[in-house]
Amino acid sequence: MDHFEYRDGVLHAEDVALSAIAERFGTPCYVYSAATIRRHYRVFDEALAGIDHDICYAVKANGNLGVLGLLADLGSGFDIVSVGELERVITAGGDPARVVFSGVGKRVDEIERALEVGIACFNVESEAELERIDAVAQRMGVRAPISLRVNPDVDAQTHPYIATGLKENKFGVDITRAETLYARAAGMEGLAIRGVDCHIGSQLTQLAPFRDAVERVLALIDRLADQGIAIQHLDVGGGLGIRYRDEQPPSPAAYAENIRDLVAGRDLKLVFEPGRVLVGNAGVLLTRVEVLKPGAEDADKHFAIVDAAMNDLLRPALYDGWHAIVPVAEASDTVSRTWEIVGPICETGDFLGHDRDLALQTGDLLAVRTAGAYGFAMASSYNARPRPAEVMVDGDAVHEVRARETVADLMRGEQRLPFA
Numbered sequence: 001m002d003h004f005e006y007r008d009g010v011l012h013a014e015d016v017a018l019s020a021i022a023e024r025f026g027t028p029c030y031v032y033s034a035a036t037i038r039r040h041y042r043v044f045d046e047a048l049a050g051i052d053h054d055i056c057y058a059v060k061a062n063g064n065l066g067v068l069g070l071l072a073d074l075g076s077g078f079d080i081v082s083v084g085e086l087e088r089v090i091t092a093g094g095d096p097a098r099v100v101f102s103g104v105g106k107r108v109d110e111i112e113r114a115l116e117v118g119i120a121c122f123n124v125e126s127e128a129e130l131e132r133i134d135a136v137a138q139r140m141g142v143r144a145p146i147s148l149r150v151n152p153d154v155d156a157q158t159h160p161y162i163a164t165g166l167k168e169n170k171f172g173v174d175i176t177r178a179e180t181l182y183a184r185a186a187g188m189e190g191l192a193i194r195g196v197d198c199h200i201g202s203q204l205t206q207l208a209p210f211r212d213a214v215e216r217v218l219a220l221i222d223r224l225a226d227q228g229i230a231i232q233h234l235d236v237g238g239g240l241g242i243r244y245r246d247e248q249p250p251s252p253a254a255y256a257e258n259i260r261d262l263v264a265g266r267d268l269k270l271v272f273e274p275g276r277v278l279v280g281n282a283g284v285l286l287t288r289v290e291v292l293k294p295g296a297e298d299a300d301k302h303f304a305i306v307d308a309a310m311n312d313l314l315r316p317a318l319y320d321g322w323h324a325i326v327p328v329a330e331a332s333d334t335v336s337r338t339w340e341i342v343g344p345i346c347e348t349g350d351f352l353g354h355d356r357d358l359a360l361q362t363g364d365l366l367a368v369r370t371a372g373a374y375g376f377a378m379a380s381s382y383n384a385r386p387r388p389a390e391v392m393v394d395g396d397a398v399h400e401v402r403a404r405e406t407v408a409d410l411m412r413g414e415q416r417l418p419f420a
């Protein structure tokens with residue numbers, strides 16, 4: 001459920017026509033719906049009613065200050081993977097004490113800053129990192145709260161680039177080594193053991209892998225208890241999938257019911273790190289058709305070159321990700337063709353969608369749907385293309401939550417070599 005719908009033939013974000021946004025802010029432009037984000041957060045939170053839980057939104061999905069501020073106001077915590085994300089959370093008004101810090105390569109300065117602001121927990125991904133955090137914390141005279149990210153070796157049944165819970169992935173520590181590492185951590189002066197963490201992948205559409213992972217981690221928690229190591233929270237990561245095309249992802253309610261019986265009666269808080277499920281359907285990428293390049297009548301390919309490209313939305317190029325592409329003004333009687341929707345970048349992989357049946361004319365506006373997660377967040381300025389504007393609609397109000405980058409922004413900090 002989202003708040004993008006046609007009214008009088010024009011696609012709206014809540015009460016605002018996307019054509020009006022294109023007029024005012026130009027294209028390409030990301031448009032988010034505040035009501036959709038609020039709704040998704042509440043549905044997720046309510047699904048977990050009765051389970052002691054904390055929601056730590058995965059900032060990497062969409063780190064815009066407007067998005068983070070909205071989630072902070074709803075009471076969300078945050079899952080971060082860099083000091084840059086930490087500063088974003090703080091700037092947006094998030095509470096550092098509700099932050100968990102994931103990631104396989106945390107630098108010393110990042111650990112220092114996280115300790116300085118007092119985050120809730122480090123999700124530690126290797127033995128070397130345990131030692132590093134211990135050393136930094138001891139030097140600062142504090143104890144760092146930690147969980148070990150364990151790798152439960154379950155198949156998340158998702159795209160291989162975004163599956164993270166298999167033995168061969170770079171993430172976390174092998175669950176069979178976890179007890180030894182917890183015993184080591186328990187002896188380190190700079191550490192305070194708080195939890196166990198796992199995250200098995202992203203865009204999961206099956207429930208079984210989540211349940212398998214939780215079962216394996218709960219068994220570990222029991223073995224740790226036998227060793228006298230008490231665990232206060234289980235961080236189950238993020239990963240709940242959404243519908244891009246015809247996927248049938250479980251609802252947040254089904255996701256919660258899938259594990260409710262496993263944790264019932266335990267004195268254990270569950271931490272969730274949802275990203276995509278909160279913001280994915282809350283965003284579209286608005287783009288305009290620049291050039292139509294139809295082939296001969298019998299040609300296989302007809303190209304529609306739009307002003308958004310792989311630098312703005314990388315998911316099609318990187319994962320062959322499928323996004324619905326719809327006209328902003330509902331089509332009338334213009335002849336329809338099957339189009340390749342491509343950007344102007346000099347890469348054959350620069351496409352937003354293959355084989356789309358659309359009635360197109362030069363200058364038409366299109367909306368690339370389900371672009372709120374891993375959209376702007378993965379944008380680059382390849383081909384010296386300034387990154388797009390980001391706009392948040394809230395009812396009939398329109399907020400420019402990020403101004404379009406300029407070419408001058410792109411050259412900031414650069415210089416020619418001095419003349420001899």
Ligand SMILES: Cc1ncc(COP(=O)(O)O)c(C=O)c1O
Pocket residue numbers: 058061079102103199201202203237238239240273274275276277373
């Ligand atoms: C550690 C961690 N937590 C949370 C997430 C958020 O995942 P998703 O957007 O699939 O919910 C990710 C990304 O997959 C992640 O790597």
Ligand SMILES: N[C@@H](CCCC[NH3+])C(=O)O
Pocket residue numbers: 060162202203315373374378
């Ligand atoms: N960027 C990915 C998800 C990666 C999840 C990060 N752990 C996507 O667009 O689907």
